[in-house]
Amino acid sequence: MTTRAERGRWDEEGAETIGPGVHRIPLPLPGDGLRAVNVYLLEEDDGVVMIDGGWALPRSRHVLETAMASLGHDLAEITQIFVTHIHRDHYTQAVALRRLLGSRVHLGAGERRGLELLLGEVRSNVPVTSLRVLRRGGAGDLADRLLKIQSYTGFDETDWEAPDNWIGAGVADLGRRALRVIPTPGHTRGHVVYLDEAAGLLFAGDHVLPHITPSIGFELADPGLPLADYLDSLRLVTGYPDARLLPAHGPVTGSVHARVAELLLHHDNRFAHTLRTLGTRTLDAYAVARQLTWTRRDIPFAGLDDFNQMLAINETAAHLDVLVARGRVTAVLDGGVTRYTRVDDAAP
The missing domain is CATH 1.10.10 (Arc Repressor Mutant, subunit A)
Structure with missing residues (x-):
């Protein structure tokens, strides 16, 4: 029997069990070319730990709730949410679930400045840093068109709040398992991945994706040289034992190191x-x-x-x-x- 991933349907709604106590749930995105975002559920003695939250949409919450029910779980069991980075399709539903359930939300410390800008002087869905790069790159007309379009999309400040915990490099002891937190700047300055060394699993967010290479420096804070950071971060993860790749977009694949080699090439x-x-x-x-x-x-x-x-x-x-x-x-x-x-x- 073929799996959804083998049929090319990694974004099909429902839960996929990756290993003992580890489940992947793809959640819908609104008209997005990425098709869906994977969140992962880890079964612990005191509840369920979630990796990434998804986009705060009624449909997304419904899909999550239905998939959890198929596993014998309820939303109320989510005790902690470890987010890989601040982008809306990863972070905003974590904020919404915390408001609903009281779950604790963890986010990489490098995302603090971007969130401060978003809730302070920017207060907009417009990717202002990327538009500045467009103008510096000689594409001012394109920047003007995008600014006009994006300015009509409503900004809801309730989607964004500070996490309970700004995290850096270290180990988070969940009970049954431990997650090593590895800062991997590049896609954003505060992107982190979570490595379960005992189970051989890397929850990679957008850092390592199986079929595409992520956008670089797509954020509000000044990214510096984001591609140089990204390449360094790719090499960094190969310094840890190889693991199965559990990405935010796309199917679970067999080797982080093999995919990193392809991305570097x-x-x-x-x-x-x-x-x-x-x-x-x-x-x-x-x-x-x-x-x-x-x-x-x-x-x-x-x-x-x-x-x-x-x-x-x-x-x-x-x-x-x-x-x-x-x-x-x-x-x-x-x-x-x-x-x-x-x-x-x-x-x-």
Whole structure:
């Protein structure tokens, strides 16, 4: 009998048992290309521990409640929620469940500044940091279009609250099992993964995904050099024993180390393609991104919608900025736009 994952239906509603006392539940996302977000339930002596919360939607809560009932559990048994990062599809339902149940919510300490900005001066669903990267990358018109669209989406401040506990590197003792908390900045500054070393399971959030590479530095706080952080974080997890990959999006797969090797190779190839695209010219990130292809299907830039064009330009800028840090490319800010030139000896 084939599993849902083997049929390519990892997002099918319901609970999938991964191992003793560990269950995966995909929760729906609203019109999102990611299809669903996985949350994981860990059975403990004093209740159920949840990894990631999902998006605070009535449909999502209903799917969660129904799946838990199929396992013989009730929402009220959720005692703690360990969140991998602050993005809405991971964090907001954790806040809602805490309000309903009194569960304790844990979030990486590196997310504090982003949450402070969201609840302070920003108070908007607009990805302002990404729009700044677009403008710096020469795509001001695209930034204007996205700002106009995003400004109409309502911001509900009740979706966002501080966690009960800001967590850093260490070990969380749950009772039956222990989770090693490993900070993995890159996707966001405060992203963490949770490693169950005894069971050989890595709850990877968006850090290591089985079929795609995550967006980099998609947050409000200044990400610095998010791609450099991300690559370092990928190498970091290979310093721990290999484990099964339990991702936030996609099916459970067999080896974290194998997938990390693929992701590192992907970015090495992307650096090479970026250098070849620059050639002997001086270009901004928008111009480079338009000449690259995107996703595993090699879609031309023009075939992406506005939101995914934003992600593509942001990723291109991230690669170019790392190449600058490595001395392979130079950068000059000209009229608010960064223009890149390959160093003569930077062979692709």
